[in-house]
Amino acid sequence: MADSTGYEAHIDRLRGLSYPVGVYRPPSEGGSFSLLLRISENCPWNKCTFCNMYKGHRFVYRSVADIKADIDTVRVMQEEITAISRKLGFGGMVTREVARAILRADPPVDRDHSFAGMFNWLSSGGKTAFLQDANSLIMRPAEFVEVLRYLRERLPSLERVTSYARSKTLAQRKPEELQAIREAGLDRIHVGLETGDDEVLQIINKGVTSDEQIAGGRKAVEAGFQLSLYWMTDLGGRRRWRQHAENTARVLSAIDPHYIRSRPLVPRRGTPLYSEYEAGNLILSSPHERLQELEVMIGNLDVTSRVCFDHAMNSWTDGRGRLLFKQDYEGYQFPDEKEFVLERIRRGLSVDESSHVSVDELIAMGTF
Numbered sequence: 001m002a003d004s005t006g007y008e009a010h011i012d013r014l015r016g017l018s019y020p021v022g023v024y025r026p027p028s029e030g031g032s033f034s035l036l037l038r039i040s041e042n043c044p045w046n047k048c049t050f051c052n053m054y055k056g057h058r059f060v061y062r063s064v065a066d067i068k069a070d071i072d073t074v075r076v077m078q079e080e081i082t083a084i085s086r087k088l089g090f091g092g093m094v095t096r097e098v099a100r101a102i103l104r105a106d107p108p109v110d111r112d113h114s115f116a117g118m119f120n121w122l123s124s125g126g127k128t129a130f131l132q133d134a135n136s137l138i139m140r141p142a143e144f145v146e147v148l149r150y151l152r153e154r155l156p157s158l159e160r161v162t163s164y165a166r167s168k169t170l171a172q173r174k175p176e177e178l179q180a181i182r183e184a185g186l187d188r189i190h191v192g193l194e195t196g197d198d199e200v201l202q203i204i205n206k207g208v209t210s211d212e213q214i215a216g217g218r219k220a221v222e223a224g225f226q227l228s229l230y231w232m233t234d235l236g237g238r239r240r241w242r243q244h245a246e247n248t249a250r251v252l253s254a255i256d257p258h259y260i261r262s263r264p265l266v267p268r269r270g271t272p273l274y275s276e277y278e279a280g281n282l283i284l285s286s287p288h289e290r291l292q293e294l295e296v297m298i299g300n301l302d303v304t305s306r307v308c309f310d311h312a313m314n315s316w317t318d319g320r321g322r323l324l325f326k327q328d329y330e331g332y333q334f335p336d337e338k339e340f341v342l343e344r345i346r347r348g349l350s351v352d353e354s355s356h357v358s359v360d361e362l363i364a365m366g367t368f
C-alpha cells in the first residue's frame, strides 16, 4: 500500500531546485529525451554566416565547480522525484501521475524549464545525456575528463553521453586527449560539417578547412567516439552545387563517420547568408536541382555510415504524397542501402517538380 508519510517533505526539498538548460540539442537527443546539461554557454566561434543560434549571446566558459554543482542538483532532483513516486505507490517509476502530484503540490515547478526536462529524462529511463552548448570540446581536456567522470559516477543510469563539437577543435586536440575524454564517458560527438568544399567553407566563414575537417573527424573516430556529421544540401547555391556535392562526399568518405545527417539549407532571417539570398547574390536551387546535387553527393560517397534524413527539411515526396526518405534517426545503412537511396532520388526526380516543397515555401513555413 502507498505510504504518503513524508511526501510533502520531498516536495519541500524539490522546491526551488533547478539547473541551467540551453535551447539547442540535436533532434535525435530530443527523441531519446536526453538530460540536457550546460558544460559551456553559447558558441565560442559564433561566426558562421548561416547560423543565428547564439547570435547576441557571448560565450561563457563554465567552471568545473559550477558544472559539478548542477550535476549534484540533478542527482538530488532525481532522488526526490523517485522518492515521491515510491510514496505514491509507483515503486520509483516516474509516471504522468507522479508529475501531476508534484505540480498539484507545487505549481511553480511547472514554470521551471529544468523540471520538464528532468521529468522526461526520468520517465524514459534516465539513460542518455547531451552536454550543451555548441562546442564542449573547447573545455580544457583535463577539466572535461573530471566533469565526465563525475557525471558518470553521480548519475550511473546513464548509458550514453553525447555533445556538439567543432571540427577545428577536434583537429586541435591531441589523440591522447580525445582518448581520455572518450574513456571518461563521452560516447558520441555531433559535428556540423556543412560542406567539404574549401571555397564554400570560406564563404560561410566556418573557420575550418577540409583538411582540418578530415584530420578532426579521423581523430574522433580513432579515439573511439561515435561520430555524427551534418551537411547542408544547397549550401553552395546554384553556382557551386557540384563542387559542394563532390567535396562533401570526398571529406565524408575520408572520415567514414557513423552517421551522416542531411539538413537542406533554409536561409534564416537575420543572418548574413539570408541577406546574400535576399540581395540575389546567393541563388538557391530548385527542388529537382537539390535532388541532383544529392544524387552526386550520395553517388560519390564511399562509406560504411548510416545516412540519415532525420529532419522535416528533407521534404521531397515520391509523387504519391509520401516522403521520399524516411526521417528516422538511424536512416539507411551504407553501402548496402546506397542503391536504394539513389533509386529514391531518381523517383523524386521523375515526379513533377511542383509536387515538392520549394525553398520559398520552407522559409515561409519557418521549417527550421
Ligand code: SF4
Pocket: 043, 044, 045, 046, 047, 048, 051, 052, 053, 054, 134, 166, 192
Ligand atoms: S560553430 Fe555551430 S553554433 Fe557556432 S556559429 Fe557555427 S554553426 Fe553556429
